[in-house]
Amino acid sequence: MTTADRHASATAPQEHGHGFDYDYLIVGSGFGGSVCAHRLTEKGYRVAVMEQGKRWTPDNMPRSNWRLRRWLWRPMLGLRGFFTMSFFRHVIVLHGNAVGGGSITYAQTLLVPPARIWDNGQWAGLNDWHAVMPEHYATAQRMLGVTTNRIIAPADDALKRMAEVAGCEDTWYPTEVGIFFGPEGESGTPAAGSTHPDPYFAGEGPERKSCIGCGGCMMGCRHGAKNTLDRNYLYLAEKHGAKVHAETKVIDVVPLNGKADGADGYVVTTVPSTFAGLYLGRGKRTFTCQSIVFAGSSLGTQELLFRLKDKGSLPNLSDALGKRMRTNAESLISCRMPGSRDDMSKGIAIGSGIHIDEHTHIEATRYPAGSDFMGLLFTAMARGKPSWTRPFSWLKAMAKVVAANPRRALKFQLPWGFAKETIIFLCMQTAEGHLDMTLKRLWYWPFRKALVTEGKRIPTFIPEANDFVTRGAEAIGAIPGSSIPEILFNIPTTAHCMGGAAMAASPEDGVCDGQNRVFHYRNMLICDSSMLAANLGVNPSLTITALAEHAMSHIPRKE
Incomplete structure (x- = not known):
């Protein structure tokens, strides 16, 4: 033993x-x-x-x-x-x-x-x-119920075009997802959203509706397809x-x-x-x-x-x-196309992905039309290594956006319309990196112990991903963006x-x-x-x- x-x-x-x-x-x-x-x-x-x-x-x-x-x-x-x-x-x-x-x-x-x-x-x-x-x-x-995504939407096409610019188009793939798309050929037709008997557990499971590609997966599926x-x-x-x-x-x-x-x-x-x-x-x-x-x-x-x-x-x-x-060494980056005729909110939440190198994986993510709250977290992309100087890099980047087109810059920064105009890129790496957690009293709230992080900071800036998005944004007519907490506080955001x-x-x-x-x-x-x-x-x-x-x-x- x-x-x-x-x-x-x-x-x-x-x-x-x-x-x-x-x-x-x-x-x-x-x-x-x-x-x-x-x-x-x-x-x-x-x-x-x-x-x-x-x-x-x-x-x-x-x-x-x-x-x-x-x-x-x-x-x-x-x-x-x-x-x-x-x-x-x-x-x-x-x-x-x-x-x-x-x-x-x-x-x-x-x-x-x-x-x-x-x-x-x-x-x-x-x-x-x-x-x-x-x-x-x-x-x-x-x-x-894992299956290959059948709804290739504008955000996925944009990621493919960006991959071509970066020379990694052969790594583009439709994601494997847990969604019911209905019988073959139903997606993208008027029949999408139809009700079907349990397709997975020989009648033991609930009846299902097929996916309509509304992009609302992360808001909770209101159609019963997820x-x-x-x-x-x-x-x-x-x-x-x-x-x-x-x-x-x-x-x-x-x-x-x-x-x-x-x-x-x-x-x-x-x-x-x-x-x-x-x-x-x-x-x-x-x-x-x-x-x-x-x-x-x-x-x-x-x-x-x-x-x-x-x-x-x-x-x-x-x-x-x-x-x-661990956090998958993640970074959230965006591309926003103010005034775009293509609706980036359509499709499924994460419809496609690419590998820009053996350690770095990027997925095209979206929210449904009208769900623009996350637009409050993004602004113009700030280049440079994380430090106290990065906010100044952001000011320089934002000044360039304003100088190029003030009206477009205003629309870019305001949250309204964010979901329809934006691709959020979820960038992940297999590279080792971790934090430690502990329970301690906070100096500003000593009445109860709280979970806190300790240790060296994990990367907030993935140069390869930022380079990819910057080059790709130009190809699709978008403005690249970074998350505000990453720029101002050197704090990454992770969903994992x-x-x-x-x-x-x-x-x-x-x-x-x-x-x-x-x-x-x-x-x-x-x-x-x-x-x-x-x-x-x-x-x-x-x-x-x-x-x-x-x-x-x-x-x-x-x-």
Whole structure:
């Protein structure tokens, strides 16, 4: 038996007593949590899923991101949407929370990362990943309904033209996505948007509507075409008995009967995710479970585990908690075409991508017409290395834009019309780079500890990507742009926060082992993006799903 096995939790307790409320309690309903809920109910376990976000349907999705109350998640301010921006010293993290986790607001791009990622980071050598993972990727692709994008829209054509200028047009590809396009040939015809019987699970799943290419994927699909988790994994889990507690936040997890390693199970305390619950502690409930799965996203799981370790509820969690949080070394860059006759909002959220070199991957991203809020975050591209001089580079760039055409410059800077006129380029790299997270009191708010970032700054400026967009913008008649936080504060923005409770061979290097079992505890797993141990260089959702499938494959059926 390895050191990891001696310290890791057992995933299948010898006995499941009838005194527990649930066999497994899952914290979070995202890609890891929904997979676990489905596979555990399949195996006969009684499962509960605690989700702090709301349950959304096509009927109650916001029509645009100007409807902040139904888009942004800030309960203290009365904002109860599904999209969150978390601000740290080193990074701004964009993420979602809802029944179905980030799948409600993600761009449903589901890519297999380069094979070399398994040879990097703390998980290298834990398994023969190259042999093991293809099967789980295939299962994840089938369950999530992965298919090749069929709607090539103006933004995708523009990316192809830019790639030709850069000499990398042979790397352009339509994305692999989790969208129902209907029968072959239906996309782009009057029949798009038609209702069809469940096309994925032999009638076990919900009926679906085919994609109309409105570009609204990241605003929550109001047409029922996006393969969100509440239409596959979580839908099937609930159908077979899993209980989802929406708008419920876990605040404490304590081993039962004084068994420090959790051998006798856990008592879990929750509050409603309302102002009264989150900030006044009202509405507390307790549940008992034999086993627990943390699946609340990288930030959510790190913060919860830090608080549990800090208060003494789970004091033996590894000191590697919070170490090596990764962001895919991302940068957001834009091209805006004020007055363009081509509607850049059409298509699907991320319809195509390119590789400008072996480490740098760029995707063409869009919001639906009218969802112009993100236009507040972009301005003229500032060249030069990140430093105190970069704002001056921006002033120079903005002056050139104004001098060239003052009216066009004004329209470029104002947010209205942003979605129809703009391509947002999501630039990602596999290059190593990470931050550390910890829990500490802030000097300006010492009343409560908060999750903060530490360490060296990660890159905010990707020269190769900036050069690509600058040259390509000229070819398509656009004005290149950078994000304002990157220019003014040297802070990058990422939608892919990974690691912080990563897989490793020992608790000195990670928080869980190669089967997702938490070191020093029994009956406890981590199955979300916090388990990832390397920069993937692509959107991580498919890998999270595949690794959760791998973890569940080691749990036997309930006897």
